[in-house]
Amino acid sequence: MNHTHLLHRAGSAALLLSLGACQTPGASSGMTPGAGLPTTSQQVMVGAGDIASCESDRDEATAAMLDGIDGTVFTLGDNAYPDGSAEDFERCYAPSWGRHKQRTHPTPGNHEYHSARARPYFEYFGAAAGEPGKGYYSYDLGGWHVVALNSELSKRGLAEQERWLREDLKAHPARCTLAYMHRPLFSSGLGRDNAVVKGIWEALYEAGADVVLAGHDHFYERFAPQTPEGVADAERGLREFVVGTGGKELYVFGPTLANSEVRxxxxxxxxxxxxxxxxxxxxxxxxGGDVRDQGRGACH
Structure with a gap:
């Protein structure tokens, strides 16, 4: 156990409230946010990506937020820095987000693959991470079909995953579908090219999916519904959220992409x-508890 790390966490949590929240003006959603506690017909999902590092206690601050929110926890990859090793998971992730392991549905990121075949990731999360070596799976929440995907596979692995995804979506023709993975197809980050996930997007778009969540870029960004080609599509487009805000140091934005609404x-x-x-x-x-972006959407 890294006692220095834990003491640093306990001693500086309050300082996180003063971290600057720099917003690039974006278009308002123009929608009424949801209010109150979830009803029996509602399901809550909560999470982020790019999470735990023993070099800081910022993941402890976001884990403390999880302590007060019921529902299914998702992770958007890069769960344990720097290398997704067994030590990284036990020393850095387990004391914070690991408190919610039993209700977590994870996905891996590129840092998990700094360790051979991301074995420590699969060993830490067990069956919840999907089949070892693959790391993609699906589940249902209420009337929603949810798909957890692995953006870090080889070219062959990505092709196999896409075939599986198309079959999975065909077998679960829910009106509402959400997918999440580590890499975003669209991001206003600097120097990112994540075209490897375009096939995933195409399968989701063709099946009429609604929402895609991703991490990888360490900031928050929301896009208007769009096609895999980046064309605005209010009728059938996928709305993407980039949420790489779980605790690892943050990034700055580059040029703003088309259809970016909030950064x-x-x-x-x-x-x-x-x-x-x-x-x-x-x-x-x-x-600190302030809601910085909110809105509401309808399924296709």
């Missing part, structure tokens, strides 16, 4: 989604 830099926090029959609402909640 928040300098802000650690969580995405909370409330899934309903035929609709969903979102809140990006920063450390």
């Amino acid at each position: 928040l830099a300098g802000t650690f926090g969580l995405m909370k989604l409330t899934l309903e029959d035929g609709a969903y609402s979102w809140e990006f909640i920063q450390v």
